[in-house]
Amino acid sequence: MTDTPLSPTEFEAALRAKGAYYHIHHPYHVAMYEGRATREQIQGWVANRFYYQVNIPLKDAAILANCPDREIRREWIQRLLDHDGAPGEDGGIEAWLRLGQAVGLDPEQLRSQELVLPGVRFAVDAYVNFARRARWQEAASSSLTELFAPQIHQSRLDSWPQHYPWIDPAGYAYFRTRLGQARRDVEHGLAITLQHYTTREGQERMLDILQFKLDILWSMLDAMSMAYELNRPPYHSVTDQRVWHKGISL
Numbered sequence: 001m002t003d004t005p006l007s008p009t010e011f012e013a014a015l016r017a018k019g020a021y022y023h024i025h026h027p028y029h030v031a032m033y034e035g036r037a038t039r040e041q042i043q044g045w046v047a048n049r050f051y052y053q054v055n056i057p058l059k060d061a062a063i064l065a066n067c068p069d070r071e072i073r074r075e076w077i078q079r080l081l082d083h084d085g086a087p088g089e090d091g092g093i094e095a096w097l098r099l100g101q102a103v104g105l106d107p108e109q110l111r112s113q114e115l116v117l118p119g120v121r122f123a124v125d126a127y128v129n130f131a132r133r134a135r136w137q138e139a140a141s142s143s144l145t146e147l148f149a150p151q152i153h154q155s156r157l158d159s160w161p162q163h164y165p166w167i168d169p170a171g172y173a174y175f176r177t178r179l180g181q182a183r184r185d186v187e188h189g190l191a192i193t194l195q196h197y198t199t200r201e202g203q204e205r206m207l208d209i210l211q212f213k214l215d216i217l218w219s220m221l222d223a224m225s226m227a228y229e230l231n232r233p234p235y236h237s238v239t240d241q242r243v244w245h246k247g248i249s250l
């Protein structure tokens, strides 16, 4: 491997090239987008993704906790407010609960996490734990899968209403709100990343970190494919009960 660092333009292009592995290309996502998903598959996705939603603020709080730079914290804290809601306002988690209702799920069932598959839980937990332990710049840059997120939110807004008339359109507000929030997050995350990784070794490491994050998103959908497409949820060969753990609080 050469030691010559990539220029900021080349480095950004290398990051964007990782979009080839974004979960927008996962067969589970493609099926949802193309209108081939069943009601149970959509509900399973919404219920499992809820675990990602509730963990994003924990992940961002971990980044804040590790970051000594006040200017960065002042901007980063917006991400917590986006999901948790500023005082007196609803945030993304409430919006996701409304998406749940729109697809026929009871908010209490989402909150109970009883549908969250172990594979999804482990993948999301890996993201939060990485943010707790990594240098804040590395954890911040791992959010850059959001480079590709506006396109995936837009794909749902464009295709779901026509394919799934049974979904209450009020549920789509989350995707619409994220279009702008993700673009703003990316601007900040990209600025931190381009400034922090100036050696070739560092840049290669960052590309590995981005792949780790892509693996998390892909693995979540793999677990959902097993459960809801192949009808092989955990322990399917021994029971049809959801016996798996629902999170161990420490």
Ligand SMILES: O=C(O)c1cc(C(=O)O)c2c(n1)C(=O)C(=O)c1cc(C(=O)O)[nH]c1-2
Pocket (backbone or CB within 6 Å): 056, 142, 143, 144, 145, 146, 148, 149, 152, 153, 178, 217
């Ligand atoms: O629906 C999606 O496919 C998707 C993907 C991602 C992502 O790429 O990590 C995020 C989101 N949505 C999202 O809604 C969101 O708030 C979010 C925060 C982050 C992050 O890493 O900090 N990713 C994502």
